[in-house]
Amino acid sequence: MEDLVAHLPRLRRYARALTGDRHLADDLxxxxxxxxxxxxxLWQRGSRLDxxxxxxxxxxxxxxxxxxxxxATEALDELPAEPxxxxxxxxxxxxxxxxxxxxxxxxxxxxxxxxxxxxERSYEETARILDxxxxxxxxxxxxxxxxxxxxxxxxxxxxxxxKVVK
Amino acid sequence: xxxxxxxxxxxxxxxxxxxxxxxxxxxxxAGHPEEEARLLDWKRQKELLHxxxxxxxxxxxxxxxxxxxxxxxRVWRLAAAFGWLAxxxxxxxxxxxxxxxxxxxxxxxxxxxxxxxVYTPEVRHPVEVGADQEAHLVQWLSKRLGTPLKTPHxxxxxxxxVGGRLLPGERGPVAQFMYQDRGxxxxxxxxxxxxxxxxxxxxxAQEGKIGVFYWLDGRLGYALxxxxxxxxxLAIAESAYRQLNP
Numbered sequence: 001m002e003d004l005v006a007h008l009p010r011l012r013r014y015a016r017a018l019t020g021d022r023h024l025a026d027d028l029x030x031x032x033x034x035x036x037x038x039x040x041x042l043w044q045r046g047s048r049l050d051x052x053x054x055x056x057x058x059x060x061x062x063x064x065x066x067x068x069x070x071x072a073t074e075a076l077d078e079l080p081a082e083p084x085x086x087x088x089x090x091x092x093x094x095x096x097x098x099x100x101x102x103x104x105x106x107x108x109x110x111x112x113x114x115x116x117x118x119x120e121r122s123y124e125e126t127a128r129i130l131d132x133x134x135x136x137x138x139x140x141x142x143x144x145x146x147x148x149x150x151x152x153x154x155x156x157x158x159x160x161x162x163k164v165v166k
Numbered sequence: 167x168x169x170x171x172x173x174x175x176x177x178x179x180x181x182x183x184x185x186x187x188x189x190x191x192x193x194x195x196a197g198h199p200e201e202e203a204r205l206l207d208w209k210r211q212k213e214l215l216h217x218x219x220x221x222x223x224x225x226x227x228x229x230x231x232x233x234x235x236x237x238x239x240r241v242w243r244l245a246a247a248f249g250w251l252a253x254x255x256x257x258x259x260x261x262x263x264x265x266x267x268x269x270x271x272x273x274x275x276x277x278x279x280x281x282x283x284v285y286t287p288e289v290r291h292p293v294e295v296g297a298d299q300e301a302h303l304v305q306w307l308s309k310r311l312g313t314p315l316k317t318p319h320x321x322x323x324x325x326x327x328v329g330g331r332l333l334p335g336e337r338g339p340v341a342q343f344m345y346q347d348r349g350x351x352x353x354x355x356x357x358x359x360x361x362x363x364x365x366x367x368x369x370x371a372q373e374g375k376i377g378v379f380y381w382l383d384g385r386l387g388y389a390l391x392x393x394x395x396x397x398x399x400l401a402i403a404e405s406a407y408r409q410l411n412p
Contacts, residue, residue, distance in 0.1 A: 004235035005227075012231070013222040017215065026228055033234040098218050116180065117212040118219055123173070138173050145176075145208050152211070 004033055007050050010119065011057065017114050018061060020103045028064075032057040054119075054129045058111055065107050101151035109144035112137055167194050175201075179208035272371070273336065275380045278356035278389030279373035281333055281342055286352040293329030293344055303330050307341040311359050313385055317343055318355070318409035323402050325353055353392040353399075355406060360387040368403060370396065379403035383410065 011032065015025035035056050036043070043052050102110055108130075115126040116137075123141075127134045170178075170191055177183045178191045195202040285292055295303040300317060308315045310332055317327060325345035333340040335358050345353040366382045373391075377399045380389035388410070390403045 005232055008227045008231055008235060009223045009225075012225070012227065013219050016222050017219045026231060029231055030234045033231065037234075098214050114215070116176075118215045122182075123176075138176065141176055142172055145179075145211060148211055149204070149207050152214075 004036065004049075004053070007053060010050065011053060014054065014114060014119050015057065015061075017102060017118055018057075018110060020099050028057060028061055031060050035060065048125075051125060051129050054115070055131070058130060061111075062107060097152060101148055104151055105144055105147055109140045109147065112140040113144035113148070116141055170194060175205060176208075179205045180212070272369075272380070274356075274358065274382075274387050274389050275369070275371035275378040276373060277335065277340075277358075278354070278380065278391050279371075279376045279378050281340075281356055282354045282376055282378075282391035285331070285342065285344065286354060292352075294331040296329040297327040299329075300327065307332060307357075310339045311341055311357070313359060315341060315357060315386075316410055318406040320345055320353070320402055320405060323398075323405060324348065325351075325402070328352070351392070351394065353390065353394075353402065356389040356391065358387045359385055368400070368407075370400075381407065383407075 008029065011029050012025060015028045015032075016022065019025045019028060032053055036053055039056075043049065102114075105113065111130060112126060115121045115129060116123065121129065123134055123137050127137045130137070167190065174183065174187065174191060178188060183191065195205065295306065297303075304315055304317055307330060317330070319327060324347040326347075328344040328346050330341060330343040333342055333356075338359060341357040343355040343357070345355070360382055364382055365384065368379050368381050371378045371380065375393050376391050377394065377396055378389050378391045379399055380387065381403075382388075388406065390399065390406060392399050392402070
């Protein structure tokens with residue numbers, strides 16, 4: 001298998017946006033690497049390694065979110081306080097809003113939005129990574145973008161909120 | 167022109183349309199300012215996401231992730247992949263010559279010898295935490311075993327600490343410290359918690375080519391393993407005992 005190190009910066013960027021937290025993101029990347037190495041025989045030579053890593057990461061993250069939701073009630077006390085976002089830039093407030101808005105999206109919509117926009121994946125590749133039909137990618141992308149508009153107040157005056165049909 | 171498909175609108179916002187199709191959409195948007203505002207918001211979202219998260223690309227990647235990306239499967243994982251057969255064959259080979267009667271050697275000595283032959287041949291990853299982080303190593307293993315541990319030193323006998331690792335034991339976590347001399351010979355000190363709470367004198371077991379001195383000391387059971395003459399190993403075991411019971 002080719003060197004995984006070259007893929008780390010992009011994996012970290014995606015994980016940071018997906019989890020909204022530096023430490024959770026790096027833990028997720030580490031879990032992804034460990035699983036990938038443990039299952040390297042399942043990687044099909046010739047297929048894109050980075051896509052395969054993203055698939056592993058997505059499945060791990062979805063399972064974590066599900067497990068977390070299941071235990072949310074009893075674990076509430078143990079949750080670490082939300083680490084403060086790095087507020088270094090002048091648009092820090094905007095970044096924080098963006099982070100909060102992203103986290104308000106359902107995981108499946110967030111993943112599609114981030115793969116298409118931040119990671120610049122084609123719609124077809126996004127479908128392959130998430131193992132869903134391209135049509136589902138498009139509908140999730142529509143919902144994610146509209147929801148994000150509402151959350152960021154960007155489109156409030158432009159159009160009434162669309163009723164999203166599942 | 168009819169309303170374009172959503173897929174085309176997304177592709178327009180993502181800059182993925184060919185020039186001709188993009189121009190058609192532009193023309194349609196000119197007559198639909200609300201749609202245009204919506205699509206411009208989509209483009210703006212993408213710019214915001216890049217502005218917020220692209221700096222991560224420039225951050226130094228934490229060492230633990232580089233390690234995780236480069237780490238070959240751990241010995242134990244490999245064992246799981248091959249089934250325990252592989253370990254069985256290796257251990258069986260290294261412990262060859264052990265007579266059936268020797269199988270009654272206590273679990274402490276036997277498990278220590280097995281851990282010794284599994285980890286001492288490791289070239290790149292003999293330990294999980296190296297001697298350069300000895301304080302962290304001791305703190306970590308003490309925490310996992312639930313009792314304060316100490317690392318004896320055998321510089322006088324020519325062996326330096328390489329580091330240590332955590333192992334699964336029959337009744338919980340076990341610590342293994344590894345030492346090496348200039349000739350590349352390795353010793354391991356295997357430390358487990360013991361509920362029996364009693365002290366014993368040194369006992370010796372020979373597991374194939376591996377000699378093991380083991381003893382119980384209150385809550386802890388120790389086993390020092392090495393492939394060397396019994397007298398030499400005993401001297402080191404005595405040194406360990408003195409350092410652990412000052």
